[in-house]
Amino acid sequence: MPAQKSDMRPLSNTEQGYGLVAVLLHWGMALLLCGLIGLGLYMVWLPDVGFDQEKILLILVHKAIGMAALAGALLRLGWRACNALPALAASLPQEQQVAARFVHLVFYALMIALPMTGWLMSSAGGYPVPLFDGFSLPDLTGLNEDHFQLYIAVHRWLGYALLMLLVLHAGAALHHHLVRGDDTLRRMWPRG
Ligand code: HEM
Numbered sequence: 201m202p203a204q205k206s207d208m209r210p211l212s213n214t215e216q217g218y219g220l221v222a223v224l225l226h227w228g229m230a231l232l233l234c235g236l237i238g239l240g241l242y243m244v245w246l247p248d249v250g251f252d253q254e255k256i257l258l259i260l261v262h263k264a265i266g267m268a269a270l271a272g273a274l275l276r277l278g279w280r281a282c283n284a285l286p287a288l289a290a291s292l293p294q295e296q297q298v299a300a301r302f303v304h305l306v307f308y309a310l311m312i313a314l315p316m317t318g319w320l321m322s323s324a325g326g327y328p329v330p331l332f333d334g335f336s337l338p339d340l341t342g343l344n345e346d347h348f349q350l351y352i353a354v355h356r357w358l359g360y361a362l363l364m365l366l367v368l369h370a371g372a373a374l375h376h377h378l379v380r381g382d383d384t385l386r387r388m389w390p391r392g
């Protein structure tokens with residue numbers, strides 16, 4: 201019987217390409233992070249006056265999903281550390297390879313820094329970080345109004361930075377796919 205050609209990826213990365221686990225983590229996290237940016241921008245836009253049930257509920261949901269994103273980022277970093285790092289497309293000029301690697305590194309830093317500043321902000325402001333029914337994370341710092349305001353500002357600007365990089369990164373991927381017609385986006389697609 202002739203050998204069947206399979207177009208599924210291997211689970212782990214190889215020197216040539218991303219494995220299925222890295223691809224699923226990439227798209228799962230992309231979805232989570234886009235949702236968190238959208239939710240974050242929407243909830244701070246809601247009026248602050250009075251006892252706004254919707255705003256409070258959305259902030260709690262944002263916190264819980266944000267902490268899940270921290271767990272996902274650590275899982276992803278761990279997986280990347282014990283896997284081969286696939287080479288970027290050989291057709292990419294040297295300076296674009298450096299830029300792409302730099303953006304990937306900054307993404308990892310933001311995936312850790314955003315939830316951590318969210319957690320620090322909540323601790324400094326005296327607000328809990330509930331994960332699920334009856335269980336909250338411990339405070340990282342004591343109450344401090346100045347630090348509370350500082351963490352809010354840092355969290356906000358890191359969120360804007362993530363959004364800007366996302367537009368750049370997705371724009372570059374789509375440009376490669378639609379204009380140049382190369383393999384860049386297919387390298388990150390589940391069916392390769
Ligand atoms: C990767 C994860 C996260 C992303 C991408 C993210 C993104 C954002 C964004 C874009 C905003 C709106 C900022 C503004 O325009 O002022 C925001 C606000 C906020 N985030 Fe996050 N966030 C994340 C994780 C967390 C976590 C883990 C917590 C808490 C444990 C948290 C707590 C908050 C709070 C309380 C606000 C409202 C701050 C205010 O009142 O101005 N976030 N977030």
Ligand code: HEM
Pocket residue numbers: 222226229230231233234280287288289304305307308366369370371373374384385386387388
């Ligand atoms: C917030 C959302 C996103 C984040 C944080 C993110 C992050 C990353 C990171 C860190 C890598 C390097 C590989 C790895 O370590 O997994 C990567 C690769 C890639 N991403 Fe994203 N990404 C996001 C959204 C997107 C979107 C929306 C697209 C497409 C429209 C995209 C297309 C790609 C492609 C094609 C690669 C492979 C590049 C290559 O090595 O040739 N990403 N992304």
